[in-house]
Amino acid sequence: MTRNLIIGAALSSLVVLAAVMSFVWTPFDYAALNIPDKLQPPNPTHWFGTDHFGRDMFSMIMVGSRTSIAVALVAVGIGMAAGVPLGLTAATRKGSWLDELIMRGNDLVFAFPSLVIAILITAVFGAGAINAIIAIGIFNIPVFARITRGAALSLWEREFILAARVSGKGAARISVEHILPNVANLLIVQGTIQFSLGILAEAGLSYVGLGAQPPTPSWGRMLADAQTMVSFAPHLALIPGSAIIVTVLGLNLMGDGLRDWLDPRLRVARS
Amino acid sequence: MTFRSVILAASSVLAMSAGLATAKDSATFAMQLEPPHLDPTSAAAQAIDSVVYLNIFEGLTRFMGDGSIAPGLAESWEISDDGTVYTFQLHDGVTFHDGSSMDAEDVKFSLDRARAEDSTNAQKALFAGIESVEVIDPLTVKITLANPNGNFLFNLAWGDAVVVAPESIEDIKTNPIGTGAYTFSEWVQGDRIVLERNPDYWGEQPALAKATFKMISDPTAAFAAMMAEDVDAIANFPAPENLPQFEADPRFQVLYGSSEGETILSTNNKQPPFDDVRVRQAVAHAINREAIIDGAMFGLGTPIGTHFAPHHPAYVDLTGNSAHDPDKAKALLAEAGLPDGFETTLHLPPPSYARRGGEIVAAQLAEVGIKAEIINVEWAQWLETVFRGKNFGLTIVSHTEPMDIGIYARPEYYFQYDNPDFQSLIETLNVTTDPEKRTELLQKAQTIISEDYVNGFLFQLAWPTVANAKLQGLWVNAPTAATDLSAISWTD
Secondary structure, X not given: OOHHHHHHHHHHHHHHHHHHHHHHOOOOOOOOOOHHHOOOOOOOOOOOOEOOOOOEHHHHHHHHHHHHHHHHHHHHHHHHHHHHHHHHHHHHOOOOHHHHHHHHHXXXXXXXXXXXXXXXXXXXXXXXXXXXXXXXXXXXXXXXXXXXXXXXXXXXXOHHHHHHHHOOOOHHHHHHHHHHXXXXXXXXXXXXXXXXXHHHHHHHHHHOOOOOOOOOOOHHHHHHHHHHHOOOOOHHHHHHHHHHHHHHHHHHHHHHHHHHHHOHHHHHHHO | OOHHHHHHHHHHHHHHHHHHHHOOXXXXXXXXXXXXXXXXOOOOOHHHHHHHXXXXXOOOEEEOOOOOEEEOOEEEEEEXXXXXXXXXXXXXXXXXXXXXXXXXXXXXXXXXXXXXXXXXXXXXXXXXXXXXXXXXXXXXXXXXXXXXXXXXXXXXXXXXHOOOOHHHHHHOOOOOOOOOOEEEEEEEOOOEEEEEEOOOOOOOOOOOOEEEEEEOOOHHHHHHHXXXXXXXXXXXXXXXXXXXXXXXXXXXXXXXEEEEEEEXXXXXXXXXXXXXXXXHHHHHHHOOHHHHHHHHHOOOOEEOOOOOOOOOOOOOOOHHHHOOXXXXXXXXXXXXXXXXXXXXXXXXXXXXXXXXXXXXXXHHHHHOOOEEEEEEOOHXXXXXXXXXXXXXXXXXXXXXXXXXXXXXXXXXXXXXXXXXXXXXXXXXXXXXXXXXXXXXXXXXXXXXXXXXOOOEEEEEEEEEXXXXXXXXXXXXXXXXXXXXXXXXXXXX
């Protein structure tokens, strides 16, 4: 285990823990307004202070992590569920019209600036967490399709695949039984990275008001609300900003660490 | 040269440059919304009036900064004893910006155009009582009304009633030609509108030679532009939380005024369960106005209990009818057959009074069991869905037209309040000229809508203006949408 992996996993699990905890306990009701107590800096009662409506920021950050994780997780799920089969299929028919169709289609999606299209999707179909998930998910598809195809292509040249083919297994069966387990490591690493990008994208969409709608807390919207108050209540921006940084940094470090740890070639070198 | 004389010399240089700075004769005003076009007589958009009213276009009468009505293009007038015939004497020597002279024919044309069948005027009701407009001589106009109208001079002061030139109508939306002290210079879409002093103005020459209206929609950008002194004044500053910072800074002044904006929780009176007065009353008692004013507006705003401006002499304080009382709200809901509350929608347009106020209202309604789903909308979408489509449960909006209690007499108006008693009351009011009688009727009207809980009455929108400390003559209050440039100047 590398140091990156340990630090990354620690930061990430902190966030996941906060999200899980928020289902059973938060210090205060995250939605309870208490206007006389507004804009308090962090103190022993309100650990992260209170926002402009007097809501407890710590509770909001906890519940907000739920929104971030849920959106990013489902978006990565969509990307994997659609992207991996597409990549595997393209690899079985390398150079065919099908391969071309899938990969050029992916290039097309890839060519769009993802956040701008996500804004378009939510603007047309309405703001909300579900549409944000779909918008972010669509742009995860080509990422997973490409990485799967690339890895699968090199595997198709290997002797053990040749052996499987000789034994009469079809392309689909080989893809699932032999190729997929061998690209799984790569997918896990990429999934971690995409997860962190998903959290950033969710924060971005919420910031422009197109993510989860109030009163559901969301880190991005907390940042947007803080905008005009930064000069006299900096904690309003610093706290959700730090939450995003910790999460994204943690996931990236973890992805990096996982890659080193799971890569068979590096593993050989280590032993 | 001694050290002392160096300092003296340096300070005199400073004094000179300061002297040059005060010779400034232009000013930049920030606006949040860009006008759709520049014809005040064919759209309701307040942004149009903020630029052109009084500056480019003038009417027979005009609003003053304190809300009173003063002579405009009409020098004087006579009202017949029965109150139905108004004879206006026009100012001599008034010319339009294209050089043609302004006379009685232009007044007739403007009023006939505004009240015509196919007119696109946004406030046609202002002219509804006019029976005929006659030209007596080039400087005299006679207007005959069907019934006496105590508000007629007030109606003529609106931006929707300005005098336009017949030959300029074609291009009025992009090239407005009026009689005002400023001429239209240029409009860079999405950025700015520039007006220049009209050297041929019939009245006194104003101090500012050039005025720029800069479009800045984002509150953060408005704050930054003001702090950097890129703009000289922002009326209706969009972020009340930033006002203390401007107040603490000697470079700026903050004027706390009041607008004509009754900010209300508009309720769809035709949509169940809001067609039941008990449900509307429950909503009214669920709301805590103080918390909304404090939380959404940082304390700026006056609570209202009806649709009427508190600074108006005829105002009655009816906030007691809808005092914050969650238990009573719950009891009323149970009485109306909704002990577990109900679900509805809350459409919120972009201004912070709506977006922030809406979050607070939703939380307060939740306390009595009413689940209001927040739907944030842009203005275009709000007009489409809520205002025209009437497809909403609740919405928060500020009604900024002055003296607009008459909208409650229009059953087709978007909140769809239909009360024949109220409608006949307003009809009586419209033909009443006796000031005491009018006050009495106005107070009765306020009481009816308050006791019918037509809408949730929240607060009168404040009108904070942030300006450079050296700029003087700005309107403190906003009796109508306007930037009266001729009153504005730089101090030494």
